[in-house]
Amino acid sequence: MPDTIQAPPLEEKPFVKNTALRSPLENKESSSHASTIKKKLEKLKLAHKLRATFLTHQTGQWFTAIVICPWLLCTIYYTLIASDRYVSQASFLIERSDSGGGSIEGLSLFGVTPQASNDQRILETFIQSPDMLNYLDQKLGLKQHYMESADWISRLSPSASQEDFLDFYRSHINVRYNDTNGMLDMEVQGFEPEFTKQITDLILIKSESFVNEISHNMANEQLKFVRSEVELAEQRLKDFTRRLLNFQNETGLLSVEEQGVALSGIMNELQAELVRNQTEFQTLTSYLNKNSAQVIALQQRIRALQSQITTEKDKLVDSGTTSLNDLAARQQELQLDLDLATQAYTSALVALESTRTEASRKLKQLVVVSSPYQAQDAKYPRVAYSLTNILLILLMLFALARMIRATVYEHRD
Incomplete structure (x- = not known):
């Protein structure tokens, strides 16, 4: 077969880009496209460098594990998952009805005295007590609200104990005593604005009931004590009165002292009569015979007076029997006991009346200065504040880990 004649190969000419024939618009789009490609390449290079830095280099791996990953997780939680917490606030104080001019300047507007701070602090403790928690749970179902209205991290665990429930409640309520004006400032957190306001309203209602109950109980206890003292004084008065009456009935004398005075008067008269008769007897014997009838009669009269004086004297001071002096001493003792x-009893009656008056004047009441309101915007969580603090803490942990690692390597070498 004859040889096949092959055509010479075509010479390939290089393609020359003729930019002169293209429009300015096409040139502009081309340069923009090239700039975009260049930026993408730079980003890819930056991403490659970051990847090499944070995933390949050991320090970068530590920084990623300790700082970046936890912070990204926290960011996702706070921005996408975390439940909003609404706040209801109230300010109140305990006022006594007898608070007056003893107030410190600046506190007189509210009738607050330094001693009143004890009442506020007692109420502060009661608001955070298990009694208040049980009351709120019975009225509003607070535990169910904490378990169902929040996200899976912020909510109360269904298996939480009573102590865990109390700690969770205390972490969502803040009661602070204000030393400046003597008031209690309360902030209640909840996951629903209307429910949060209901919690605050119930806390104020229960607090007012608690204040009234404590005040009335103290007043009643004081009145009860004073009444018991009055009853005791009255019983003692009756006992001493009965003893004095029994003594008078036994002796047959209304007043031994008066009887003694009467006997003393009789003895004085007898003594005077005796002296007169003795004087007359001496006078008669000076000029009459002792056997005369007049002298004998006068002698008999003198002996009768002496005998009567001795008898009356024995009634007063005879040591062998109960004398009038002993009876007078006993009656004076009984009378003294009766007077005391x-x-x-009179003092106890005065104290009882005074206690009744003071109890009515010193009753305390809860004065709400700033009433609670229903929030429209959530106050918590504060995303920027929380994430900033978390980042700072993570950076401190990373620095601490680097320090520990450097120390270990230094000792190893």
Whole structure:
């Protein structure tokens, strides 16, 4: 077969880009496209460098594990998952009805005295107590709200104990005593604005009931004590009165002292009569015979007076029997006991009346200065504040880990 004649190969000419024939618009789009490609390449290079730095280099791996990953997780939680917490606030104080001019300047507007701070602090403790928590749970179902209205991290665990429930409640309520004006500032957090306001309203209602109950209980206890003292004083008065009456009935004398005075008067008269008769007897014997009838009669009269004086004297001071002096001493003792019992009973009655008055004047009441309101915007969580603090803490942990690692390597070498 004849040889096949092959055509010479075509010479390939290089393609020359003729930019002169293209429009300015096409040139502009081409340069923009090239700039975009260049930026993408730079980003890819930057991403490659970051990847090499944070995933390949050991320090970068530590920084990624300790700082970046936890912070990204926290960012996702706070921005996408975390439940909003609404706040209801109230300010109140305990006022006594007898608070007056003893107030410190600046506190007189509210009738607050330094001693009143004890009442506020007692109420602060009660608001955070298990009694208040049980009351709120019975009225509003607070535990169910904490378990169902929040995200899976912020909510109360269904298996939480009573102590965990109390700690969770205390972490969502803040009661602070204000030393400046003597008031209690309360902030209640909840996951629904209307429910949060209901919690605050119920806390104020229960607090007012608690204040009234404590005040009335103290007043009633004081009145009860004073009444018991009055009853005791009255019983003692009756006992001493009965003893004195029994003594008078036994002796047959209304007043031994008066009887003694009467006997003393009789003895004085007898003594005077005796002296007169003795004087007359001496006078008669000076000029009459002793056997005369007049002298004998006068002698008999003198002996009768002496005998009567001795008898009356024995009634007063005879040591062998119960004398009038002993009876007078006993009656004076009984009368003194009766007088003291009467004074004690009178004082007890005055104290009872005074206690009743003071109890009515010193009753306390809860004064709400700033009423709670229903929030429209959530106050918590504060995303920027929380993430900034978390980042700072993570950076501190990373620095601490680097320090520990450097120390270990230094000792190893």
